[in-house]
Amino acid sequence: MDAHLGTDLDTVVAQKLDVTVWQVSWRRRRLNIPPALPRSEQLSSIIAKAQPSPLPSKSDATPTERRFLVNQPQFLRAGGSYPDTEDKALTAFLERALAEAHSLDLQPIACPYSHSHHTSLTQKAHARSPRPAFYCGKCDKRFNRLTGTPLARLRHAEMMPAFVRLLSQQLPYEEACRRLGVDYKAIANWTKKFRLWLLQLDPSGRWEAKVLLGIKTRAYIxxxxxxxxxxxxxxxxxxxxxxxxxxxxxxxxxxxxxxxxxxxxxxxxxxxxxxxxxxxxxx
Ligand SMILES: [Zn+2]
Ligand SMILES: [Zn+2]
Incomplete structure (x- = not known):
């Protein structure tokens, strides 16, 4: 049974072995086997083939109205699974934004404090500082492409490609925790940061309204x-x-x-x- 640990999501392994998810994750941690992540591209390869940002496709709802699926469960009994309801357009938009934010391009960007373009490169990316640093002559401040964004102090950048694919899905945080092998606090923190970032990137709120992760609804008819x-x-x-x-x-x-x-x-x-x-x- 140990050989199955970490080969797939804990929920899937538990079903295969007919034991509880708790037993699988406990044993896996005990043997120091890392959790399997949902299949997703590496951040580096996303950055490498980034393309211009797409616009959200037109829909009949008002642009900032969240659209929920009525037949999607909000809780699951043990052993159940959720259908895949990823909004590929939102994923693509965020992958593009992540690629830009983590870009190693040495061309100075505008200052995030003063928006001044009197900026210059002060440091290329190197082992201890993985992104190029710039300097603003107007503010006398150093910054990089993440400065001033909610991603500035975000850890586990390597997990973000897998995480952004969950943002548009009508799933409870608990399910996101299970899929990524992280705790509730991390999912709650990342969701807030990405929603804030989406509003920074697009103040109209059209993209942010596509985030459904963690939201619970009630029905009227x-x-x-x-x-x-x-x-x-x-x-x-x-x-x-x-x-x-x-x-x-x-x-x-x-x-x-x-x-x-x-x-x-x-x-x-x-x-x-x-x-x-x-x-x-x-x-
Ligand atoms: Zn400045
Ligand atoms: Zn009635």
Missing amino acids: QCPRCGAEGEKQFLGGSDHRGRRLICSACSTTFGVRDAELLTQQRVRLEILYDPGKVDTLTT
């Missing part, structure tokens, strides 16, 4: 049986027929699709919990 309006609770997990809702007024349970058909309405999802929300007033 008219009850197809008693007609009660208002919130309907999600019931357990989902199966191939989609998720089920329960009406608190008449205790009827019904499938999302059936309710939409019967009431001729779409289920409206509102944000119930958003742990990574960026407070633009204080930041």
Whole structure:
């Protein structure tokens, strides 16, 4: 069984060996075997083949409205798995931005403090300082491409390509922790930093609105049986027929699709919990 450890995600290994995820991760750590990361490109190769930033594709929703999938579960029972709902456009945008931020290009950039272009190169990248440093004559300050961004003190840069692929997915933080083998605090911290960075890169908020990681929603639709309006609770997990809702007024349970058909309405999802929300007033 030890031979399987670290060959795939702990959740997958646990299923294969018919043991708990906890047992797998405990044993793996005990044997000092690093966790398997979701397949993702190396940051260095992303940087190498970076291309100009794309724009988000047009959609019928307002640009800054988050779009949730009603049939996506917000919690999972043990052994379940989430479908892949990655927004490839957001991933590409962030990969491009990461490539620019980590670029080794020696051409001086504008000063992040004064936006002055009277800047010069002071140091090439070397072993102890992995990125070129610049100097602003106006501010008498040194800086690099990460200065002034939320990424300046972000550790584990090598994990960011795998992490950014999770940002657009409607997954709880706990699932992101399991997939990347890091703790809740790290996921919460990275999500906040990337949402803040997305708002810096694109103040219109169009890209930031694509981040769904960690957000939980509640559902509203008219009850197809008693007609009660208002919130309907999600019931357990989902199966191939989609998720089920329960009406608190008449205790009827019904499938999302059936309710939409019967009431001729779409289920409206509102944000119930958003742990990574960026407070633009204080930041
Ligand atoms: Zn300056
Ligand atoms: Zn009802």
